[in-house]
Amino acid sequence: MLRRIPLILEYHAATETVRARVLPLDVLTRDGAEWLKFSDEAGAIAEIRLDSIVAFDESPGHPT
Secondary structure, three states, rough: OOOOOOOEEEOOOOOOOOEEEEEEEEEEEEEOOOEEEEOOOOOEEEEEEEEHHHEEEEOOOOOO
């Protein structure tokens, strides 16, 4: 079950590792992979493959 708890995510994106504060919105299954849909601190919606996540931790507060 997805809990809407803000997270600090560290994940691989193209040629870099990204560290971002996000609010998880949904977990999707598509093309044989699982994806995390989230909003970032700027309010932009993005999706990443779960297997690209390097680390995560709960973050106090809520991205704005």
